[in-house]
Amino acid sequence: MLLLLESVLDAADLALVGRELAQCHWRDGARTAGSAARHAKRNEQADHSRDSVRALGEFVTRALDRRDDFQIAARPKRLSPILFNRYRDGGHYGAHVDNAIMGGEAGGQMRSDLAFTLFLSPPEACSGGELVIEEAAGEKRVKLPAGSAVLYPATYLHRVEPVNSGERLAAIGWVQSFIRSAEQREVLWDLEQARLAMAQNGVATLRIDRAIANLLRLWAEL
Ligand code: NI
Numbered sequence: 001m002l003l004l005l006e007s008v009l010d011a012a013d014l015a016l017v018g019r020e021l022a023q024c025h026w027r028d029g030a031r032t033a034g035s036a037a038r039h040a041k042r043n044e045q046a047d048h049s050r051d052s053v054r055a056l057g058e059f060v061t062r063a064l065d066r067r068d069d070f071q072i073a074a075r076p077k078r079l080s081p082i083l084f085n086r087y088r089d090g091g092h093y094g095a096h097v098d099n100a101i102m103g104g105e106a107g108g109q110m111r112s113d114l115a116f117t118l119f120l121s122p123p124e125a126c127s128g129g130e131l132v133i134e135e136a137a138g139e140k141r142v143k144l145p146a147g148s149a150v151l152y153p154a155t156y157l158h159r160v161e162p163v164n165s166g167e168r169l170a171a172i173g174w175v176q177s178f179i180r181s182a183e184q185r186e187v188l189w190d191l192e193q194a195r196l197a198m199a200q201n202g203v204a205t206l207r208i209d210r211a212i213a214n215l216l217r218l219w220a221e222l
Helices: 011-023 051-065 068-074 182-200 206-219
Strands: 003-005 026-028 044-046 076-079 083-087 091-096 101-103 109-111 114-119 126-128 131-135 138-142 149-153 157-166 168-177
Touching: 003 068, 011 051, 011 168, 051 068, 051 083, 051 114, 051 168, 068 076, 068 149, 068 182, 083 091, 083 157, 109 168, 131 149, 157 168, 182 206
Parallel strands: none
Antiparallel strands: 003 149, 026 044, 044 083, 076 168, 083 168, 091 157, 101 109, 114 149, 114 168, 126 157, 131 138, 131 157
């Protein structure tokens, strides 16, 4: 399941992020690619060894964490540090799969169950730059308004189309979920949506509350 998260950042947030990124130091993005993906990657990445970039990442993480839809879809147990990347002058990232195991936010390792891309520049700021996710049913091409994000299972191959004019800015990150299986997360998502609709219509949700709680007991990895 791909989930669109609209307006994770508002205009004021985007202005703040844009000001910070304009001043930061950018490095070759291939440094953080897995060995198999390195040859496919041509972009730049904000130097996240700098405190200002890490603080900006934490700002983005807090904005995501406040979202009920993110919590319900991802069931986050661990988050990666946020990476900021920039594509221009033909920059692209060919089809690749993200590392399954990577460094987590609080140090230590994490498993990448889900990935997200938060668009920081508007679609019209560059030509190309679509995130293309290769699902079994076909390709999904994603290019969102600034401030919106897409959340998807990290199990898919994906790529970023070449940016031949203008500039594409994005924040990316990964989630280790309490629920490892994408299929199980989707069942829980559907039940949560049903619960919400029932509650809005004044229908008692006690049995569905119990079903969700008991599925979490069956499936959650703590
Ligand atoms: Ni990737």
